[in-house]
Every structure is written in C-alpha cells, then in structure tokens.
Amino acid sequence: MKPDLLQTYPLQPQIEAELQKRFRVHRWHEISDKQAFLQAEAASIKAVVTGGHIGLAPDLADCLPALEIVAINGVGFDRVDLDQARARGFRVTNTPDVLTEDVADLAIGLSIMLLRQLVSADHHVRSGEWKKAEMPLGNKASRRRYGIYGLGRIGRAIAARLEAFDAEISYFSRRKQDVAYGYHSTAVSLASACDVLIVAAAATPETRHAINREVLAALGPDGVLVNVARGSLVDEKALVDILMAGGLKGAALDVFENEPHVPEALIGMRNAVLAPHIGAATHETRLEMGALVLANLDAHFAGQDLPTPVV
Numbered sequence: 001m002k003p004d005l006l007q008t009y010p011l012q013p014q015i016e017a018e019l020q021k022r023f024r025v026h027r028w029h030e031i032s033d034k035q036a037f038l039q040a041e042a043a044s045i046k047a048v049v050t051g052g053h054i055g056l057a058p059d060l061a062d063c064l065p066a067l068e069i070v071a072i073n074g075v076g077f078d079r080v081d082l083d084q085a086r087a088r089g090f091r092v093t094n095t096p097d098v099l100t101e102d103v104a105d106l107a108i109g110l111s112i113m114l115l116r117q118l119v120s121a122d123h124h125v126r127s128g129e130w131k132k133a134e135m136p137l138g139n140k141a142s143r144r145r146y147g148i149y150g151l152g153r154i155g156r157a158i159a160a161r162l163e164a165f166d167a168e169i170s171y172f173s174r175r176k177q178d179v180a181y182g183y184h185s186t187a188v189s190l191a192s193a194c195d196v197l198i199v200a201a202a203a204t205p206e207t208r209h210a211i212n213r214e215v216l217a218a219l220g221p222d223g224v225l226v227n228v229a230r231g232s233l234v235d236e237k238a239l240v241d242i243l244m245a246g247g248l249k250g251a252a253l254d255v256f257e258n259e260p261h262v263p264e265a266l267i268g269m270r271n272a273v274l275a276p277h278i279g280a281a282t283h284e285t286r287l288e289m290g291a292l293v294l295a296n297l298d299a300h301f302a303g304q305d306l307p308t309p310v311v
C-alpha cells in the first residue's frame, strides 16, 4: 500500500509523476472541500511536500497525526514550525545548494535592471517615447560599492559574481567570515558604506525587518535596495515611504511581505523593479530541487539518513 502524501504546491510534471509512483498523492491546492478531505484522509497522511514560500501552517500540521516528514521544495524553512516538528517528531528537509546559482544570478540581474533602468528603457522603446526624447541617464553597475546582507551560500555566490564587476564588496553577517570582503557588524553600517544593498539572508525571527527605516535612510537617496531573500526582512511600509519621499533611488524586489499582494504604491513606481518570487524558478533548477525532494522522501521511507535535513 503506497503511503499517503499531501502536496501543497505544484511541481514539475516529471517530479509529480515520480511522486505518484511512490505515494497516494493528494493535491491540497486542488481540493475544494478541504474540511471534508481532512475528515476523510488526514489521519493517513505520512508526508507533505510544500514550497519554500508556502511551508506548512502549524494548524494544518496538527490535523495530520501520522505525519512523518515535510519535504520543502525550497531552501527557506521559515514557513515550517521547527519547534512543532521537534515536539511532534516529524522530519523537515529542504533543497539547499541546487538553487544558489539561480538566486544569485537574479540578484545581479535585478541590480543591473535597476541601475540601468531597463524596465523604463523597454517602455521608452515600445511606447514610442524614444522618437521624441532620449532616455534619462542611468547609473553604472561595474565598479560600484555593493553591500550584501547575509553571506551564506547565496550571499557568497552573489559576491563571487560581483568580483567580475570590479565591485567594492562588503557584507553583514552574524560573525566575521574568512573572506576578502569588508565586514560590517550592523546593517546600518553596511548600508552607509554601499550604493547597492542586496538582501540575501535567511528569514528568522531575528532578521524580521532587519532592513528598517534607519537602514534605508543610511543607504540614502543615491542608494538602491535589492531583495532576493524573503519579504519579511524588509520593513515594506518604511521602504514605500522612503521611496515616495525620494530618500532612496530605487528598489528591486523578488519577494514581498504579503505575497502575492504588492503595495499599490510600488506598482506605480518607475524606480521599482518587481518580480513574482522567481528566485529559483527555472526549468533546470526546479528539476534539481524536485529530485532532492524525492531523494529525501525515498531516504526517509527506506529508513536511511536524509540528504538535506533541517530537523
């Protein structure tokens, strides 16, 4: 008898086909009467597959008494209650490393889009405005001062890419690391020393609103903010206020505090580049992530060590 698995996020067809071979799969996002489903099936659910940005709500986890493992299709595990997992005894896995390149590539791409005004440039051509006037000048991407908030796998990959831009690279991390980049022990100090502040840290209770009004003011009217981490790391209301007041040159955001809802004020801003949480959203990487989800599930149900355990 195949174990029952609750899938709360769509995966690549190839990966879903493999899940079907192994499990009796229930696709939560397609179930209309969720209460009826829970009454009928919840007691038999042994595994959950979810997205990094979705996680597993504690009250839903509490409806699954037989839950043994939550396999996250993502690197972030902030949307899974790890204390609940430890107390209940279910495992939690994620998919680190395989998505590092994509997120780092996106951080560089968003930085260039912002500094070189590529959203406005595209509009300038398509709208016919070019026939009437040249585009306003943008700003260099090379040989600028870049600050990276969070120098984990993704932060280090971003820094490595920036070396090719002859950038002046500094970072904030909980501890000074053995790297050739300038260390700052606070986000305010980092923001004061850079033109481009890139947010790449994990979402934790300690990093919530780490990029606050004070940090944004320190980045200043010639500074730009790029966030490829989690929306919770930036005080979004403060960001909107400072952008509207001209206290920041621009922002490029792939993540938001209340996805998929984005503050209306940002929608209308030409100096805001907005993306729908696509950090790891490539065919190639999502297949690698899905393969790691399957490897974790296979290892668990075979009683073997998990490839990428969180809990």
Ligand code: 8YV
Binding pocket: 009, 050, 051, 052, 053, 054, 073, 074, 075, 076, 077, 099, 279, 280, 281
């Ligand atoms: C995931 C994410 O790709 O990795 C994470 O934590 O937020 C994204 O990059 C997305 O959640 C799909 O699982």
